[in-house]
Each structure stands twice: as structure tokens, then as C-alpha cells.
Amino acid sequence: xxxxxxxxxxxxxxxxxxxxxxxxxxxxxxxxxxxxxxxxxxxxxxxxxxxxxxxxxxxxxxxxxxxxxxxxxxxxxxxxxxxxxxxxxxxxxxxxxxxxxxxxxxxxxxxxxxxxxxxxxxxxxxxxxxxxxxxxxxxxxxxxxxxxxxxxxxxxxxxxxxxxxxxxxxxxxxxxxxxxxxxxxxxxxxxxxxxxxxxxxxxxxxxxxxxxxxxxxxxxxxxxxxxxxxxxxxxxxxxxxxxxxxxxxxxxxxxxxxxxxxxxxxxxxxxxxxxxxxxxxxxxxxxxxxxxxxxxx
Amino acid sequence: xxxxxxxxxxxxxxxxxxxxxxxxxxxxxxxxxxxxxxxxxxxxxxxxxxxxxxxxxxxxxxxxxxxxxxxxxxxxxxxxxxxxxxxxxxxxxxxxxxxxxxxxxxxxxxxxxxxxxxxxxxxxxxxxxxxxxxxxxxxxxxxxxxxxxxxxxxxxxxxxxxxxxxxxxxxxxxxxxxxxxxxxxxxxxxxxxxxxxxxxxxxxxxxxxxxxxxxxxxxxxxxxxxxxxxxxxxxxxxxxxxxxxxxxxxxxxxxxxxxxxxxxxxxxxxxxxxxxxxxxxxxxxxxxxxxxxxxxxxxxxxxx
Numbered sequence: 211x212x213x214x215x216x217x218x219x220x221x222x223x224x225x226x227x228x229x230x231x232x233x234x235x236x237x238x239x240x241x242x243x244x245x246x247x248x249x250x251x252x253x254x255x256x257x258x259x260x261x262x263x264x265x266x267x268x269x270x271x272x273x274x275x276x277x278x279x280x281x282x283x284x285x286x287x288x289x290x291x292x293x294x295x296x297x298x299x300x301x302x303x304x305x306x307x308x309x310x311x312x313x314x315x316x317x318x319x320x321x322x323x324x325x326x327x328x329x330x331x332x333x334x335x336x337x338x339x340x341x342x343x344x345x346x347x348x349x350x351x352x353x354x355x356x357x358x359x360x361x362x363x364x365x366x367x368x369x370x371x372x373x374x375x376x377x378x379x380x381x382x383x384x385x386x387x388x389x390x391x392x393x394x395x396x397x398x399x400x401x402x403x404x405x406x407x408x409x410x411x412x413x414x415x416x417x418x419x420x421x422x423x424x425x426x427x428x429x430x431x432x433x434x435x436x437x438x439x440x441x442x443x444x445x446x447x448x449x450x451x452x453x454x455x456x457x458x459x460x461x462x463x464x465x466x467x468x469x470x471x472x473x474x475x476x477x478x479x480x481x482x483x484x485x486x487x488x489x490x491x492x493x494x495x496x497x498x499x500x501x502x503x504x505x506x507x
Numbered sequence: 508x509x510x511x512x513x514x515x516x517x518x519x520x521x522x523x524x525x526x527x528x529x530x531x532x533x534x535x536x537x538x539x540x541x542x543x544x545x546x547x548x549x550x551x552x553x554x555x556x557x558x559x560x561x562x563x564x565x566x567x568x569x570x571x572x573x574x575x576x577x578x579x580x581x582x583x584x585x586x587x588x589x590x591x592x593x594x595x596x597x598x599x600x601x602x603x604x605x606x607x608x609x610x611x612x613x614x615x616x617x618x619x620x621x622x623x624x625x626x627x628x629x630x631x632x633x634x635x636x637x638x639x640x641x642x643x644x645x646x647x648x649x650x651x652x653x654x655x656x657x658x659x660x661x662x663x664x665x666x667x668x669x670x671x672x673x674x675x676x677x678x679x680x681x682x683x684x685x686x687x688x689x690x691x692x693x694x695x696x697x698x699x700x701x702x703x704x705x706x707x708x709x710x711x712x713x714x715x716x717x718x719x720x721x722x723x724x725x726x727x728x729x730x731x732x733x734x735x736x737x738x739x740x741x742x743x744x745x746x747x748x749x750x751x752x753x754x755x756x757x758x759x760x761x762x763x764x765x766x767x768x769x770x771x772x773x774x775x776x777x778x779x780x781x782x783x784x785x786x787x788x789x790x791x792x793x794x795x796x797x798x799x800x801x802x803x804x805x806x807x808x809x810x811x
Contacts, residue, residue, distance in 0.1 A: 346522035349791050351750035354784040355529070357772045361780060362533040362543065438649050442754045445651045446769060461652050468659050475659075479652030487647035494643070 322382025330390025614687025623698025671760030742798030
């Protein structure tokens, strides 16, 4: 009962967090706008594409973008060596990249949070086992694991998600555990225990809500990381296989033509840069607004 | 201290075992490892011999024991592509990978220290915003794409630098720049907050009160103390840079371990790929081990 009143008085950690982000700190409008736009593009990609991103048109091969000599508005960012519209492929690539990021963060985040809560709350050998395993996965070179998977089971969307999640869960587990250890000693948790609350109740009702801020920061900051690693894997041929249009795959396809048709590799890379930079700026803002202590994530 | 060393050593071995187990399981998940390890033109007799030697007809646990026994004896099979022992191919590449990673780390340090210091000294003003944006931009730029762009500009168009390969100091410039910039964000951020903390400390006030020039106070007294947490972080970054060097080596045709691993993927040269991954993990785990120990020496609190 006592713990409930304390909890209520605090106004709900999530609510307070959102207030801190949107009211008490300066909102970075441009990056936030780009982030929102990228989500809309990913959802409505099918309606936004100018051409079928997979349609081959030999008559329109290697056309330059509109701002270069010989370019036209028909293909604003030019075409690749098979005459496919680059802008349309980037639009569809947005969906692929963001889906992988979302799936990775969901999978890695859920597993990592659960294990982090368990490790921090239980302590002892459970804690030691989980955290040593997490350390092991943090040291694991994910790109190389993806290469092994590409040779053994073949590259695919889910292979990328699993490779990324294998690293990500450890980051979540480590941070969540740290938070739980700090929270465990706080009065409201101690009071809940004295009041006879069960272990799961203390974890889910009293500790988890106070970890949400950290989780929110980590989630936003990992989107950019996930997009870049996914693009790198696809670039190496160990990510999402063609014909699915992906940013990393497009850069790689343009490599052999970089001298004559520079835009094939350049445009998708600029898309990655723009989106990842925006997500990172938004992530920094959320982190600084919620907790400057988290600076080293 | 002995306890710390032992626990970290156990940890390192555990990570390596885990890696080997993952590779072992993956090799069996795609059917028979014989398909992965033997050349496609091998005779049925060779196949039977291999299956017998590796115990592929025995229980999985026994197979793993055989795999580990061979690994301890340094037997990782022969390359499907060249027929040479995998160990020979892999070990000849380690040096070049380490040299490139070290160059990248140096670039990161050279970029990050002035930026981090300037950001802290001019907190909230132009320099701060510039430093943080510059570092964040490095973190947000896909390294493989930046490499392609730099090759396009400096090698293809301007013809100032070689586009790929190794041999001269010019070959180092572009790849180490890309590697260094890509990891500088974390270092700048950490140094900035560490500097901010130190600049408010008593001994800095004392140095100022003594009438030392602002430059001496910042670059000598404050920086020296602010660097302590940063040094450990940079140590861990060495492992990160070695791992992220795989893509860079591929783009620049740098004949290191990463390029070898990539080529092995193309050729489906599993014995070489498997050893390359194990060696990578061993190097990273080894570096982290020594950084942990160094940290224990610098900061006695870690030892407990």
C-alpha cells in the first residue's frame, strides 16, 4: 500500500520521461521530421515509388540524376545499370532497413531486458552466468558471424535480424541490469518488499517502469547502428539477398561502374547517412533530455 | 589481482569456446559438414574417410570433442581453394590487419583528443556543437560507402592516392581515416564529459590560481587527468576497430584477415573462414583481456 502511494506520487516514470523529452528540452525539429518521414516512407513505400523498383529497362540504363548533365525529372536520382529507378529503389530500401532495425531491436530488446531484469534482481550465480555470457557476445565480431551464416545457411532477412540481435541483447541486458541494481536499494522497492510484494510483482510493477527511460534511449540510439551494420552485411553479400532493393546492396551493385556512373553507389549511401544521422541526433536528444548520466551508451 | 586475472582468463576462454560452438553448430545446420569442408570434386572414398575421421557418424557431443581436439593441435583442415593448410593462410594475414587497425586507432586518437577538449572548454558554444556534430557524423556515415566515395574522389578522379592494395604509406591514408573517424564519436563524447568533470575540480582551480597560462592548465593538468577513463575506452575500441575493419579491407582490397574471410565466403572455403572467425575472436578477446588487466592496475577498485 505504502509503495503504491509513493509510486503514484512520482507521477509515473514514463509520463515524467515524456514530459522531460518534449516540454523541458529543445526539440530538434529537422532530424525529428526526417525520422517521422522515414517511418511514413517505409509504411507507404508501395504508393510512393515512381516505377516498379524491380522493373528492368535496358533503354533507360545508367541515366544520370536530374542535377547532373543529361539528367531529367523522369528519373530524379538516375537509374542503375539495368535501368531501374534509383529513387524508387531507395524508397523500398527504406522499408527493408527500418523493418530489420525494428525486428532487431524488438527481439534483442525483449530478450536483453528480460535477462537484465533477471540478472539484476536475482544476483548471485544467475547474474554471473547471464552477464558473462553477455560479455562474450559483446566481444563477438557480428560481421564475421554473418559471413559464416551466409556460407552455411545462406543469407536472408532473418539471418541479419538474428546476427544483430545476438549483439544487441547483451547491450540491453548490461544497461538494464545496472539500472536494476541501482533501483533495488531504493526505498520504494524496499518498502514493496516489506509490504510482502512477490518477486515478479516488484520487478514488473516497481522496477520495470523505472527502467523504461533507459530502454527508450537505447532503442532510439540503436536504430542507426542496426541500419549501418545491416547495410554493411548486405554490401558484403551476407545480408538481405537480391533482388530485394537494399541500400547496402545498391552501393555494392554500383561499385564496378563508379567511374562512369557515380550516382549508382552515391545515392543510396547518402540515404543511409541522412537517415542514420537523423536517428542519432534524435537519440542524443532523448538521452540528454532524460538522463545526462547515460552519456556513454 | 590474481583473482581478477583468473576470472578474466576464464571469461576469455569461455567466449572462444562459445564462438567455436556456434561455428560448429552452424556447420552442421546446413546438412553435412563434409559438403562444406570437402572440395566438390572429391571422391566418395575421400568423403567416407573424412566422415570417419571427424566422427560424423557418431553423437554430436563426440563430434565437438573431435573438433576441439583438432583445434588444440592446430589442425583446422586445408583450404578448399588452394589446398594449403588453413592455418598457413590465416596466420600470414594477421599482421596486416593489426597494422591497419593500429593506424585507424591512431587516427581516432588524433581526431578525438583536440575535439573532445575543445568541446568541453567551449561548452555549449560553437566549438562544442562542431565537435559533437563532426563526431556524430562519423558515427552515422556507413564506412564502406565513405570508402567508395573517397576512392572515387582521391584515386579515380584526382589520382592522388592508390585505390587499393598495400605497400606504401599512401595505401594507409584512406582506410585508416575511415576507420578512425567512424569510431571517434564515442571517444569525443567520453573525453568531453571527463574533461568537464576535471575542469571543475579543485586542482584545476589551484593551477589557475598559481597563475599558470590557460593553455597549460587545460592541455597539461586537466587533460592528463581526464584521459584516464578515455584510455581504457580506447583500448576496447581497438577490438571494435579490428572487427569493423573487415568491410574496409574488402573495399580497399587490403590483403588482411578480413579480406581473406570475405574471399573465403565467395569461394565457400569453409575451413579458412572458420579459422579466420576464431582468430578474430581470439584477437578481440585477447585485447579486451589486457585492457581489463590494465584497468585493474590503474584503478584498484576494479580488482574486487
